[in-house]
Amino acid sequence: MHRRAFVSLAAAPVLAACAHRDEAAAALAQADQAIGASRLNTVRFTASGSGATFGQAFLPGNEWPLITIPSFVRVMDYENGAMREDSVRVRAEPSGGGALPLMGQGEQRVSAWVRGDRAWNVTGTTAQAAPVALEQRLHDLWTTPHGVIRAAMRRPATLRMQEGLKVVSFTEPGLYRATVYIDPDGLVQGVESVMPNPVTGDTPVTATYSGWKDWGGVMFPSRIIQMAGGNPVLDVRVKEVQGNVAAGIDVPAEVAGFREKVDVQKVADGVWFFGGGSHNSVLVEFADHLMLIESPLYDGRAQAVIAQARELVPNKPLRYVVNSHHHFDHAGGLRAAAASGATLVVSELARPWYEKTFATANTVHPDAFAQARRAVTFEGVDKQRIFSDGTRTVHMQYIEDSPHAQGFMMAWLPRERLLVEADAFTPPPPNTPPPTRPSLLNLNLLDNVQRLGYSVDRILPLHGRVVPYADLRTAARM
Numbered sequence: 001m002h003r004r005a006f007v008s009l010a011a012a013p014v015l016a017a018c019a020h021r022d023e024a025a026a027a028l029a030q031a032d033q034a035i036g037a038s039r040l041n042t043v044r045f046t047a048s049g050s051g052a053t054f055g056q057a058f059l060p061g062n063e064w065p066l067i068t069i070p071s072f073v074r075v076m077d078y079e080n081g082a083m084r085e086d087s088v089r090v091r092a093e094p095s096g097g098g099a100l101p102l103m104g105q106g107e108q109r110v111s112a113w114v115r116g117d118r119a120w121n122v123t124g125t126t127a128q129a130a131p132v133a134l135e136q137r138l139h140d141l142w143t144t145p146h147g148v149i150r151a152a153m154r155r156p157a158t159l160r161m162q163e164g165l166k167v168v169s170f171t172e173p174g175l176y177r178a179t180v181y182i183d184p185d186g187l188v189q190g191v192e193s194v195m196p197n198p199v200t201g202d203t204p205v206t207a208t209y210s211g212w213k214d215w216g217g218v219m220f221p222s223r224i225i226q227m228a229g230g231n232p233v234l235d236v237r238v239k240e241v242q243g244n245v246a247a248g249i250d251v252p253a254e255v256a257g258f259r260e261k262v263d264v265q266k267v268a269d270g271v272w273f274f275g276g277g278s279h280n281s282v283l284v285e286f287a288d289h290l291m292l293i294e295s296p297l298y299d300g301r302a303q304a305v306i307a308q309a310r311e312l313v314p315n316k317p318l319r320y321v322v323n324s325h326h327h328f329d330h331a332g333g334l335r336a337a338a339a340s341g342a343t344l345v346v347s348e349l350a351r352p353w354y355e356k357t358f359a360t361a362n363t364v365h366p367d368a369f370a371q372a373r374r375a376v377t378f379e380g381v382d383k384q385r386i387f388s389d390g391t392r393t394v395h396m397q398y399i400e401d402s403p404h405a406q407g408f409m410m411a412w413l414p415r416e417r418l419l420v421e422a423d424a425f426t427p428p429p430p431n432t433p434p435p436t437r438p439s440l441l442n443l444n445l446l447d448n449v450q451r452l453g454y455s456v457d458r459i460l461p462l463h464g465r466v467v468p469y470a471d472l473r474t475a476a477r478m
């Protein structure tokens, strides 16, 4: 009797779930029919509008800096799990991070690609692997209206009704969780999703698709609005749509063969410059421990950098990992650094935000920190802090009044006359003539160094190569 009761109680939810799954499958089939998701192997659209630089807030926790996007072209290849996005980006407010030129000083052209498990950027004819962008680009591909319906049809999905909309939920394991809102005509009105991010862990994203119409045989929305991490990132109006175009998104050989490597350059006794494809770090040896300045990008980069530090100085623990500032490209390896047991040194301005961020769940794609299940220790730098043990001295110091970020830190090693900085000065390629108009970021860095009376022979930039300090003066035309 008990056994039978157990069986029937256990069976009931399974039957209910099956019914929901059948209903979900029916809702997805209707949407597929209405928008032609499985008939559309590729789609290309052009648009323009506005957006924001995700992860590049001026102050930690602020909205992402606004930009205008005069040109935006995406090609989605659903058959091959590939996407290409070409955009032109212009700053719409003076402060905040991102690689685009300062306000009023021009545009940035971005060509961002993904296929399978590879992401890369193209500048001119040069492709550079961008593994940090992989998850976000795949997320964006598979939360487009056609992409999300195709993805949902491959996975167990559930259905509920909400205010006349069919609401279908599913998970793409390791990649994202999604909830799709389908209207009575079978059109995708929006997608709420959760994607993994190296800084913010489980990160909420919403996409809204409106103004659906028939673009010469392809059903597609006229307006796309996206929010990520609680703030707007994209708002574009579609101008042109073509279906089943030749996508031509192939992984370049150098991207296919990419793996993280650390180019070690000994700069002084006990000081090493760790060169990377886009972001560098600096290792500093103290009497009984190590300090790493910057753990950028994502777990994969951080783990390569930390392993390199341990290999160079195996008998001293990595006690401190210093973060130049809170922008996501510079902060993306902090979680792996915390997982290794290091104390994280951040600006006091960013510390409360980091503590909150590290406490968010990381369930979609648990990273090294989530798996380590250990507590993180932060130490805040309030404008200035000197780390010194008699053998080594490192000054951590705010770069004041920069439009790039607040709580923006540089490091000065007085004995070795070295300056470590991110984003305030990125050395141009050798033999580049000085710009006609110096960058405010370069001038601001120079002002700060002079104000503090630092003597500097060389700059170890966290983007680019080691250069003499004179190169900053040249760039700033001083």
Ligand SMILES: [Zn+2]
Binding pocket: 097, 098, 325, 327, 330, 404, 405, 423
């Ligand atoms: Zn930055």
